Amino acid sequence: MPYWLMKxxxxxxSIRDLKKMGHGRWDGVRNYQARNFMRQMQEGDQFFFYHSSCAEPGIAGIGRISRSAYPDPTxxxxASPYHEAKARDDANPWSAVDVEFVDAFATPxxxxxxxxxxxxxxxxxxxKGSRLSVMPVSEDEWQAILAMR
DNA sequence: GCCAACGTTGGC
DNA sequence: GCCAACGTTGGC
Known part of the structure; x- marks a missing residue:
């Protein structure tokens, strides 16, 4: 079962939002490499929920894919900030997945x-220099990160 | 708020 | 296809 990390x-x-709501839609990804990884996700895959562009960037918890990739409605x-004029109903290049809450780390x-x-x-x-917002995590990396909690 | 590094756009 | 200019990401 593959593992992932998403920013x-x-x-x-935030992971708190996901905890509160229980589930959500991961949308608005506008990078092809990231999108291609999203398209590889399967229901049940787990991912690290990473907080970026904030006071304390880091891994804040864990989520699970509850629906594999489908056309991103945003x-x-x-009205969405992620709206793309070029996208059409039958030609939407972007993908979203649905996610559900698994765990929020006491300390990110x-x-x-x-x-x-x-x-x-x-x-x-x-x-250095990597801005990829969706990436695969190997089994070894997954375990190494869990061991750091 | 700054700015380095990156990805995308578009003229040629 | 090249590459300069631009917009974005994201840590600090």
Whole structure:
């Protein structure tokens, strides 16, 4: 079973929001590499919920994919900040997945800690200059991160 | 708020 | 197809 990591700005959507709601839609991804990873996700896959662009960037919890990729409705919605004029109902290039809450860490694992963990040196998240917002996590990396809690 | 690094756009 | 200019990401 594959593992993933997905970034979100907690001001927009945080692990607390997901905990409160129980489930949600992961949408608004507008990068092809990230989108392609989303299309590989299967129901039941787990992912680390990463908080970016905030006071304490880091992994804040765990979620699970509850519906595999489908056309992202925000691309077609003129009222959405993620609206894309080029997208059409029958030609929507962007994908969303549905997610459900699994766990919120008592203490988020800060990016600085993750960078110091040798087992994570291949993870795109900690590589210099990487801005990828959706990425695969290997079984070993997944276990290494869990062990850091 | 700054700015380095990146991805995308569009003229040529 | 090249590449400069631009807009975005995201840590600090």
């Amino acid at each position: 979100s700005e907690p001001d927009e959507f 691309a077609l919605d003129p 694992l800060k990016l600085a800690l993750l960078k110091n963990e040798p087992a994570l040196h291949e993870l795109a998240l900690v590589k």
